[in-house]
Amino acid sequence: MSKMIVSDPDRCLACKSCELACAMAHCGAGALAEAAKLGAHPQTRVHVEPCGRFGAAVQCYHCEDAPCTTVCPTEAITRQAPDDPVLLDQETCIGCKYCMLVCPFGAISISSKGKAMIKCDMCIERTSEGAEPACVAACPTGALKFEEINEWLAQRRRRSAEALRAAATTEP
Amino acid sequence: MLKHAQSEGLETVWDRHEKMQPQCGFGQLGLCCRNCAMGPCRIDPFGDGPSEGICGATADIIAARHLVRMIAAGASAHSDHGRDTVHTLKMVAEDENCDYQIRDEAKLRRLAEELDIETEGKSVREIAGAVAEVCAGEFGRQDGKITFTARAPEEQQRRWREHGVVPRGIDREVVEIMHRTNIGVDNDPVNLILQGVRSALADGWGGSMIATDLSDVLFRTPNWIVSYANLGILDPEKVNIIVHGHEPTLSEMIVAATQDPEMIELAESKGAKGINLGGMCCTANEILMRHGVPLAGNFLQQELAIGTGLVDAMIVDVQCIFPSLGKIAQRYHTKFISTSPKAKFPYAEHIEFDESRALDIAKEIVRGAIENMPNRKKTSVNLPEMTKPLVAGFTAENIYIALGGRYRPSYRPLNDAIMAGRLRGVAAVVGCNTPKVKLDYGHIEMTKELLANDVLVATTGCSAIAGAKAGFLCPEAAMEYAGKGIQEVCRAVGIPPVLHLGSCVDNSRILVVLSNMVAEGGLGDSIGDLPAAGAAPEWMSEKAVAIGFYVVASGGFTVLGESFPIEGAKGVYDFVTEGIEEYFGGKFAFEGDPIKAARLMIDHIDVKRADLKLPGPMYEVPYAPKTQTGTTAVA
Incomplete structure (x- = not known):
């Protein structure tokens, strides 16, 4: 997996734009207003939870050794290739909630239509066309970012190196 | 009580508040604008996204526009209440058989004198008519100044003149706020706030003051009175009626109807030991101050009151009434009755209050409550045993x-x-x-x-x-x-x-x-x-924003428990917490x-x-002065 969605609580204002965008991206309806008028019940896969003064977005982290894939009795949750997201097939899912119980992040919830579970698919349709996941594209403050993992890591290391240097130079 | 409500599966304001978490930071910081259809716009407080709305409005402009619209709404609420009081006084003047009366003639005469109304040789009703006319004129006044602003200290009036905020008409200042905050009009945050101040002053020294003074004339200026407070005032053996909202024109008549011998007899025929009236929110304060009617509770307790299972009718008019009440009343036997043409509610029975048939309508409402008492569901009754004695009724x-x-x-x-x-x-x-x-x-x-x-x-x-x-x-x-x-x-x-x-x-x-x-x-x-x-x-209403601004603009230092939604707009925040003091002597703090x-x-x-070169506190106090206040005189 080469890219991931990174959530920064320091930048999240809890506006829930990501929740709306996620729900819309997964309901097949066109515009938001259209879905609201039709009384459709699009469901979000990303959840903004209270955190600090405002909030933070929580969603599936697409774990490398994902416990949900291991416990699923019908093999509804799978990862096709090493760099792919962890996907849940609603047709195969029986809604036993094992995955919900083992997920350390509370990222898997029950579909409002019942019968199956739902989780973030990292907007695989959008990303395969080169677009960002819907939640990231909707975030007005950059609290959600779609990062190339190696680049993100490199940045983090550089920052830590700078911090080390600063600490060394301020040493009395 | 709250635990009881939860055990009954009652969804209250606290549950809805929890469900709403987290609340949107753009709204809290004052950084979203919905004033035109180019928007909605949002400013990114972290500086990476948009720093201006589509029209070019900065965070300060957006926050100031929204803030003064809050003032407009709050001032309108108080002032419309005042307008209804004027209307009632006018009715008294025009109809000698009116259910309302002049209860404080001395105050009416004092007001007439203050308003330059000739009283010589005029009947009380004629004076009332003249006072009502002048007061009604304050709402539609186009220029000059609202008369009661002359009650303020001269130095304060001078500051208002100096900064161009002497309020002209009560309605005019609100309309001007709505004009100035329309797309592309006033785009100077301080100039916007000054118009907010003007409208707030028109409320405090205009609409609200008229509401208070004319209520005193119509219903008697309060005097010290003893009563009780809290949900424990509800009585399982009596018909319990709660009047909730704001305007004494309604609640005064409900008081009269509950004291009517015919009504009391009817209640007794239903096995009740009488009729027990309680108040909620500000209308409670109005009838407490004048009749000693006990206080059932304040804003957050309105749903819990119904949750006692003992309220046979809750009667509401305007302001601070939860839209959820009707749904909650349906779970109990409570009749939830709306009365104002301005305020209708889901699942409410609407009995429109008409001041010209005030007592008849009040009796109809009270009769409904009495007849509803036998429908109480014994299983869901829960009366918290809490009341406190009190003395109320202080006035200027x-x-x-x-x-x-x-x-x-x-x-x-x-x-x-x-x-x-x-x-x-x-x-x-x-x-x-x-x-x-x-x-x-x-x-x-x-x-x-x-x-x-x-x-x-x-x-x-x-x-x-x-x-x-x-x-x-x-x-x-x-x-x-x-x-x-x-x-x-x-x-x-x-x-x-x-x-x-x-x-x-x-x-x-x-x-x-x-x-x-x-x-x-x-x-x-x-x-x-x-x-x-x-x-x-614990402020939450836009009315509190209007009050805050008229107090600050009158020279008062005002501390609010929560900031206005302006924290994302540094210029506006700094102005209301510092700069405004130079103008009027008062300012806000948020803590x-x-x-x-x-x-x-x-x-x-x-x-x-x-x-003022005054000494410090006479006696030792737990929080000692930080400043050098002369010498502390120790007794």
Whole structure:
């Protein structure tokens, strides 16, 4: 997996734009207003939870050794290739909630239509066309970012190196 | 009570608040704008996204526009209440068989004199008609100034003239806010806020003041009265009626109907031991002040009241009424009755109140409540055994008498007590409840801290009800909570340490009291010079924004429990917390911790004492002055 969605609580204002965008991206309806008028019940896969003064977005982290894939009795949750997201097939899912119980992040919830579970698919349709996941594209403050993992890591290391240097130079 | 509500699966304001978490930061910081259809727009407070709206409005412009629209809404609510009172007075003047009467002729005559109305050879009804006409004119006035602004200290009026905020007409200032905040009109944040100030002044010294004064004329100026507070006032053996909302035109008639022998007889025929009326929110304060009707509770308790299973009817008019009440009433036997053509609710029975048939309609409503009593569901009754005694009914008029005695009524003893340091100062603790703060916690803790430090407290609105429930409104409370200075004053004149001055429109009484203190002499030239401060520790309504601004623009230092939605707009935030003081002598501070907030108020009082060259507190106080206030005289 080469890219991931990174959530920064320091930048999240809890506006829930990501929740709306996620729900819309997964309901097949066109515009938001259209879905609201039709009384459709699009469901979000990303959840903004209270955190600090405002909030933070929580969603599936697409774990490398994902416990949900291991416990699923019908093999509804799978990862096709090493760099792919962890996907849940609603047709195969029986809604036993094992995955919900083992997920350390509370990222898997029950579909409002019942019968199956739902989780973030990292907007695989959008990303395969080169677009960002819907939640990231909707975030007005950059609290959600779609990062190339190696680049993100490199940045983090550089920052830590700078911090080390600063600490060394301020040493009395 | 809340636990009982939860066990019954009742969804209350607290549940909805929790479900709403987290709440949108753009809204909280004041960074979203929906004023035109190019938007909605949002400013990124972190600086990476848009720093201006599509029209080019900066964070300061957006936040200022929204803030003054809040003032417009709040001022409108108070002032429309005032307009209804004027309408009722006009009816009394025109129809001698009207259900309403002039109950305070002396006050009517004083007002007529103040309004330059010739009273010689005129009947009371003719005078009432003339007063109503002049007051009605204040709403549609196009220029000049609102008459009652002349009650403010001259120095304050001078500042208003200097900064161009003398309010012209009550309605005009609101309309001008709506004009200026339309796309592409006023784009100077300070200029916008000054118009907000103008509209707020038109409320405090106009709409609200008219509401208070004409209510006194129509329903009697309150006087000291003893009563009880909290949900425990509900009586399982009586028909329980709660009147909730704001305007005494309705609640006064409900009081009359519940005292009607025919109604009492009907209640007894249904096996009840009588009719028990309780009030909720500000209309409660109106009928408490004038009739001693007990307080059932304040804003956050409205759903819980129905949850007792004992309320046979809840009658509402306008303002602060949860849209959820109808749904909750359906779970019990409670009749939920709306009465105002301006305010209809889901699942409510609407019995429109018409002032020209006021008593008949009130009786119809009360009859419905009585006939509903046998429908109580015994299983869902839960009466919390809690009430507190209280003394209410203080006004700008009778504080003279309370302090000076009937034979030498005067503000002198109050000013003297402050000048000597027996009282460190005075504070107004007012305003709403909010689910963001544990019920009444802000009001109670702040009041305790002020009293312990010899700051006398005046209170109105839901804060007054909080104080009543906490037991602050009885004279004995001075011995329990207050410092030695307040204890001496309370013992000498027999008042409670916290004075209940009425409903939220009655904050106008506080303006008059402060003006009278200035006029009495020895404490400076304007309200801003007084060792005084105000606070709304649990505010939530736009009405509180209007009140806050008229108090600040009248010179008062005001501490709010939560910031206005302006924290993302530094210019606006700095102006209302600092810059505005240069203009009017008052300013805002925002502090969520009620103890810290009380200390900000006390610090301000100490600074004002030092400026007036007054000594420090006469007695030792737990929170000692930071500033050098002369020498502390130790008794």
